[in-house]
Amino acid sequence: MKLPRPFFRLPLRFDAERLRAEVEALPPGAWSRHPKEHAGNTALRLITAGGGDNDAVSGEMKPTAALAACPYACQVLASFDTVWSRSRFMRIAGGACVPPHSDINYHWFHRVRLHVPVVTRPEVRFHCGGESVHMAAGEAWIFDNWREHRVENPAPEARIHLVADTAGTSAFWKLVGRGQSQDFASADPQAKFVGFDPAASPRLLTERINVMPVMPPAEVEQLAIDLLADLAPADARPESGAAVERFVAVMVDFCRDWRSLWSLFGLAREGRPHYEKLLAAARREIAGLPPVRVASTGYDAQVVLNSRLLGHVLTDGGRRREAAEFNAAAPAEAPAEAPTVEVPQVELPTVEVPRIETVTMEVPIPPPAPAPHKPPVLERPIVILSAPRAGSTLLFETLAQAAGVYTIGGESHQLIESIAALRPGRGVVSSNRLTRRDATTAIVAQLRQRFAGRIHDRDGQPPASGASVRLLEKTPKNALRVPFLLEVFPDAQFIFLQRDPRANLSSMMQAWRAKGWITYRQLPGWPGPWSLLLPPGYERLQGRPLEEVVAFQWRVANETILDDLADLPRERWTTVRYEAFVADPRAEIGRLLDFAGLAVDRRLEDYLARPLPLSKHTQTRPDPDKWKQNAAEIERVMPQLEAVSRRLHA
Secondary structure, X not given: OOXXXXXXXXXXXXXXXXXXXXXXXXXXXXXXXXXXXXXXXXXXXXXXXXXXXXXXXXXXXXXXXXXXXXXXXXXHHHOOOOEEEEEEEEEEOOOOEEEEEEOOOOHHHHOEEEEEEEEOOOOOEEEEOOEEEOOOOOOEEEEOOOOOEEEEOOOOOOEEEEEEEXXXXXXXXXXXXXXXXXXXXXXXXXXXXXXXXXXXXXXXXEOOOOOOOEOOHHHHHHXXXXXXXXXXXXXXXXXXXXXXXXXXHHHHHHHHHHHHHHHHHOOOHHHHHHHXXXXXXXXXXXXXXXXXXXXXXXXXXXXXXXXHHHOOOEOOOOOOOOOOOOOEEOOOOOOOOOOOOOXXXXXXXXXXXXXXEEOOOOOOOOOOOOOOOOOOEEOOOEEEEOOOOOXXXXXXXXXXXXXXXXXXXXXXXXXXXXXXXXXXXXXXXXXXXXXHHHOOHHHHHHHHHHHHHHOEOOOOOOOOOOOEEEEEEEOHHHHHOXXXXXXXXXXOEEEEEEOOHHXXXXXXXXXXXXXXXXXXXXXXXEOOOEEOOOOOOHHHHOOOOHHHHHHHHHHHHHHHHHHHHOOOOHHHEEEEEHHHHHXXXXXXXXXXXXXXXXXXXXXXXXXXXXXXXXXXXXXXXXXXXXXXXXXXXXXXXXXXXXXXXXXXXX
């Protein structure tokens, strides 16, 4: 499960020596190879599908004979007041490791993995998301297993943890919320000790239903949205960007058609051929695309899509016993000296243990509680508005160097338009124009959460828990979104970047010709791909020369910005000329930061003392006369722009 930070230590402590005694009392033959067969890694199964000898993650989960022989381990699990899925003792031999990997399968979308260290040494380190901790014996931890993680055991003694999977009840997540401290270097003085109670007879809750024969459309859409918001081109080639667009389009269509089939058939057997046909078609289309990656992990998006969604939308309802876990592992080798543990498979004796009672919950388990941390407060976001190719990337990259400014690292195209209702050409909106009516309560909440979860400062660091931060947002499409953005960020401030129309038009024409700024591969009423901003009324431009297309884009962008900003108090927005900015960056950046209530620090001073670097979207080096390459075409359309030009200079 994705978490707001790599590690959480829960405020509970357990008797590690008691757990160790129970582990050591189990027969040596109870240990099995790790499901991934990592050298030096073995597992002892405690909760499995049907209570059998397997590593399955679907099906009715039951305690094994091994757990029946470990009454304190049962009490430990029961103390968390949650419902358990697959659970094991996991052992890493001295000198061995768990290689780097990320858990991407469907099972892990809703579940986290609890670790209770039983046998460990201070040298044992758990690495996740760029952080490293030692989990001390008797503590309780969860971690973000979506991020790449690994474990190293350089000690001569084996490391053993109690490891259990759960989606977590509301009580579990409230417990996590009480363990907020990130001071992992010392013991938690507030942690509650839970010792062995010989008189206890705990109720152990285990999953009975964890997959559906046909995945409901709401869950399909949830899984799809989560992935689509995290896509990125595999490289800088135009076709890679187009692949992302097509990937999104295929999945949006799939979600809509899946919902339609569900409304016809639901779980009825006669619907299965239709579900299978739709699934096969989506797989074919996705498989035919160039590579697309998952931005947060770098993994192949097709692999993640199949492991997390497409491979699980149709099942046998959990009747299978075989494991269905597909983790993406980075190339990594265990140390050469790490031994491979060979253990025979033996049958455990049947043990009657009346203490363990598997029960059915009387009410559905609530979904996971909100992230157990305080999300950042997005206070007075700063939004850059401009026509396309007006220099907004350079301005954005420069302002992002200021102390206290947080960004998502680039433009917000996918973050916003992976929400189907906000993507043009899909039958909901017809252009990049978004107004207040498009900002539903659900969409506003979703976008604020997405921005808050992705932002980082100039050093790449996320904000502290609950911190008030200044978001800097930029995409030229925001030229047509001011009323919408005011619903999402009611206290937003706006910087309106203006550029000489001749230079601006020329750059837009070059972008169209280069085919590197294609924003939509297919649109109703337009032959072929579309580049840059999509204004209302674009259909009327069919057959018109390129200079008229870009003139229309420029005019609508600037005209709409002027109209929308006119409704705001003047202290909420300011303007900047591109030509003035590149001529004297220090003066203009200082003025803009003063407008935003921010300051120029020494580090930014040093940055501005040097010539500004080329923006990442620069095609050719800046030249004030470069527009003359298209002078004839531009001069022909300039009369169409006179009215807007006068308003800009008023």
